[in-house]
Amino acid sequence: MSKDRRKEIVRHLSEEDLDRLLSEADDPKVVRRLTFVKNLYEGDTLEEAANRVGKSESTGSRWARRWNEGGLGQLTPNFGDGRPPKLGEDQQQQLLELLRDGQPWKPQEIQHLLNEEFGVEYHPVYLSEFLRNLGLSYAIPRSKRPSRPDNAEDILDERVDDALDEHQDEPHNKREGDDEKGWVGDDDVCTDGGTVIGFFDASHPQPYDNSRRMWYVDDPHIERPLVQIFEPAVGFYALNGESVVSFPEDQTKERICECLERIREQNPARRILLVLDNHFAHTCEYTRKRAHQLGIDFVFLPVGSPDLNPIEQVWKSLKWEASPLIVESAEDSSQAKSWE
Known part of the structure; x- marks a missing residue:
């Protein structure tokens, strides 16, 4: 049974301004994210709003958090024209937090995350070097039972x-x-x-x-x-x-x-x-x-x-x-x- 998770969304823009941005946007990634926010404006749950744009609830949760924290600038980073820029220090920290939330990760999952969240794509060889410099490790995950107490x-x-x-x-x-x-x-x-x-x-x-073997930050x-x-x-x-x-x-x-x-x-x-x-x-x-x-x-x-x-x-x-x-x-x- 699905949960009714309605996200409290910060209205950085009026509905009219949001509709105007949607009509002017030509980048599919921007359109998808703005449509997601509009769905939340209209009362959708996180799962409903994400499903309407073909994304998972966890992705929708990240988008909603980024929107609430910084509006359009946080929701659509690095979606300009031309070759995607490399990540700056602040963006690397944002990426690290995203990776920590969903760890461990397969390499192709990280490539997808970089493309979706930052509009960046790395060559597989350079991706490994980049992730190691970021502090990640690459190893076989150890099994953990959900019933194990913390103490x-x-x-x-x-x-x-x-x-x-x-x-x-x-x-x-x-x-x-x-x-x-x-x-x-x-x-x-x-x-x-x-x-x-x-x-x-x-x-x-x-x-x-x-x-x-899979990538992880510290777990x-x-x-x-x-x-x-x-x-x-x-x-x-x-x-x-x-x-x-x-x-x-x-x-x-x-x-x-x-x-x-x-x-x-x-x-x-x-x-x-x-x-x-x-x-x-x-x-x-x-x-x-x-x-x-x-x-x-x-x-x-x-x-x-x-x-x-x-x-x-x-x-x-x-x-x-x-x-x-x-x-x-x-x-x-x-x-x-x-x-x-």
């Missing part, structure tokens, strides 16, 4: 501190509403030999690449949904213990608990502090209770924050090393992987 690092710090607090009345993994039965450690589990801290995660192939992130595929590799990356990698049939709670049992076998006699994401098989009572029985306390990452789990970089390194290998089956692929 994700602080949230994780608080959760780790809480988990390290040994003076707790209730089991650390227990939540309000959980069944009271079963929250007892296994008889053969010993946790008085110190604490092992590690990171737990499952690796899944993604059905798209992330290899296209290289791009939002992409997480797409999961079955048959994961499940890893425990220990900071001060034994790391473990498993290849379960799936990522159900039963298979995850089997992975936890392997972690306990490789790290006996010590409490285990496990940092992991919010997959249902991890957060459900069944898994949390079994982890407690094994002497494993969970620290859940903030939602949408896989970047805070260093095992993500381990997976990336392993995939890079494995990419040249030629295997004939999934079993061969699992056997070919190493854990370092």
Whole structure:
């Protein structure tokens, strides 16, 4: 459902003067922008006014802001006759703000923006040099989940501190509403030999690449949904213990608990502090209770924050090393992987 975004527009010109300028204008870019302003004068929303001249709402928002700030001079910069001039210092700052608002950008998108906003066109080779001199960087965008809180690092710090607090009345993994039965450690589990801290995660192939480089000012992130595929590799990356990698049939709670049992076998006699994401098989009572029985306390990452789990970089390194290998089956692929 579209939003009714009516923009308060500064009337730098009367409707009569605006009509006169429209009748005298012969540059299509000037006509398009003046028509856009006239549409706003007549009560159109930003989306409606932009659609009438074949532009997006975001472009219309920029045009309306420029008009409100400086009238015709800001709305139609450098639209004179002859060869388009290069951008001056003030215009470069204006361009930088526009690029910051919509980053990251593909080169052809920047060419289009320069042509639409300033009437300037650069050769592709010179454009790269110009953008670098402007302070931009060119790199592959890093994914950013829309659900990630701004203070994700602080949230994780608080959760780790809480988990390290040994003076707790209730089991650390227990939540309000959980069944009271079963929250007892296994008889053969010993946790008085110190604490092992590690990171737990499952690796899944993604059905798209992330290899296209794009221009950005200071924010290289791009939002992409997480797409999961079955048959994961499940890893425990220990900071001060034994790391473990498993290849379960799936990522159900039963298979995850089997992975936890392997972690306990490789790290006996010590409490285990496990940092992991919010997959249902991890957060459900069944898994949390079994982890407690094994002497494993969970620290859940903030939602949408896989970047805070260093095992993500381990997976990336392993995939890079494995990419040249030629295997004939999934079993061969699992056997070919190493854990370092």
